[in-house]
């Protein structure tokens with residue numbers, strides 16, 4: 001199927017292709033990228049009655065579970081409004097993560113009854129969510145809560161750049177809803193996550209790394225809890241050392257989570273003294289007490305003055321691969337635990353509980369599951385910060401790249417190299433079944449795709465090949481028999497491929513003849529005891545961009561460099577602080593800008609509150625090739641990566657796929673919460 005450019009090139013990994021002629025159109029085009037797993041799961045927000053948990057150990061019936069969101073897009077991180085009659089939640093339904101509200105159906109109207117169908121219709125209309133915030137600026141808006149008077153919406157926003165690399169942009173904002181006036185409550189230069197408004201509305205607590213910033217940690221985000229005035233962010237004081245995800249039981253009691261030195265996430269209670277005098281601010285917590293014992297993970301607590309003595313938490317217990325919501329009754333001498341979601345949906349992950357102010361319900365989000373499974377979108381439109389310049393799409397697959405007529409996308413699946421029609425009309429087929437890496441289409445030979453094949457994360461001595469796969473000259477021909485055909489061969493043009501090889505013992509870049517492989521000529525482009533990788537040739541032929549750790553070999557930090565194909569002009573284009581990770585550069589159609597993935601903006605939410613993302617700091621950015629004008633394109637707490645940029649302009653609408661709905665909703669939880677996989681069955685990831 002695939003023609004090997006040479007039988008055994010050692011440890012080739014990345015590569016990319018080229019042409020000696022200037023490329024096609026230079027208009028803005030389209031940027032596509034991958035978000036780890038995101039296309040394959042979709043959350044909705046649900047609620048169960050709190051009462052059964054409180055009064056007895058009887059399990060709530062599945063029928064009592066109420067779906068609070070409408071099954072469109074991904075809906076998560078819910079919270080109730082002070083009246084308990086409406087829901088606040090985060091949704092990506094319009095291409096950026098914004099905050100919406102919708103009414104909460106009453107339990108009665110959702111119960112069984114003769115007029116159920118009519119009621120459901122009415123409910124659906126009534127449930128239509130309304131955005132609470134304007135669309136601009138494009139930013140992650142997360143963790144909504146309202147002040148008791150309903151006037152101020154308090155939330156996290158990533159609208160303001162942090163000002164330096166590897167600092168989170170997450171900051172608490174408050175918007176006065178009647179006037180739309182927004183105020184930043186977090187001081188400039190500092191990040192805040194997971195805000196919670198106190199029952200009186202006067203104070204807001206948030207988790208903050210403070211001045212120490214972010215050191216790349218994911219499993220246990222290093223934060224302390226600060227308390228400040230909700231009105232203007234003043235009186236900011238450190239309330240609790242080492243903690244995250246605060247929640248108020250009353251104006252003097254906070255619950256929070258912390259990963260303790262024994263390795264378990266646990267939930268804690270702190271009594272704090274909050275004074276609003278002339279000089280007095282918030283004093284440090286008077287007492288801190290661990291509520292949940294070691295032996296299982298408990299995190300993301302939720303309390304409410306309407307449910308005194310109760311705390312809802314998410315847990316991972318030995319013997320279960322799933323996160324479940326439990327309610328802890330802390331009012332007695334010994335804490336009592338009540339399972340909330342396990343009896344209803346034992347084999348699903350449930351996230352980030354919240355309690356209604358009237359004490360009636362516990363809410364959470366989970367995958368909407370098989371009954372409501374949607375086919376994943378092939379191309380999901382994401383709001384572009386420069387819509388006139390380029391459209392922006394999430395693609396359901398890794399290393400997506402467009403053919404030059406824009407009609408097809410090559411991508412890497414698990415495992416193999418695939419192509420699919422970019423208009424959603426199907427044509428999905430696997431054209432190579434091995435483990436493949438980045439994809440690049442030949443600029444000249446129609447239907448020829450280059451990739452490299454071999455094991456993941458291979459060492460220098462592992463054999464990896466660069467291969468060229470030809471789709472055949474008939475664009476509509478799906479017959480794999482034709483894969484060997486080489487279409488439109490233009491013999492007069494010299495074509496080269498740049499790739500990475502570990503043949504010298506180090507991963508450096510080489511250039512070889514694209515048609516004849518090494519036999520047609522090969523030369524070394526970079527040389528040194530470090531790794532150069534993920535290379536991309538500019539459409540005008542002048543530059544090769546690549547990622548390298550040459551500034552600190554072997555330390556795991558990568559930056560983006562450029563070099564002329566003749567080996568001159570080497571320079572570093574973008575670097576995300578000393579330990580930073582910046583990778584996967586790809587040139588714009590006019591060769592003047594690079595799109596890439598980076599940890600430049602650190603994490604945007606506490607990683608434990610999300611499904612598993614290896615690198616939740618991965619966001620897509622662009623930069624001018626002279627290193628100026630760095631711009632953030634994606635704002636989320638997911639892992640975004642492997643962008644590519646095509647001159648083909650795709651209009652900013654979602655493109656569905658002609659696949660049956662998967663409905664499986666299978667995705668990984670954070671591997672570091674795994675319990676049973678640990679050798680002694682007890683300790684979790686930290687002590688491996």
Ligand SMILES: *[C@@H]1O[C@H](CO)[C@@H](O)[C@H](O)[C@H]1NC(C)=O
Nearest residue numbers: 093094095129130131135136
């Ligand atoms: C999406 O946002 C646009 C404004 O950018 C707005 O006009 C449109 O109504 C929104 N769509 C939905 C479904 O909310």
Ligand SMILES: *[C@@H]1O[C@H](CO)[C@@H](O)[C@H](O)[C@H]1NC(C)=O
Nearest residue numbers: 541542564565566567568569
């Ligand atoms: C190397 O290539 C660059 C870009 O094409 C060109 O400007 C430069 O003159 C070349 N240098 C040498 C020594 O050939």
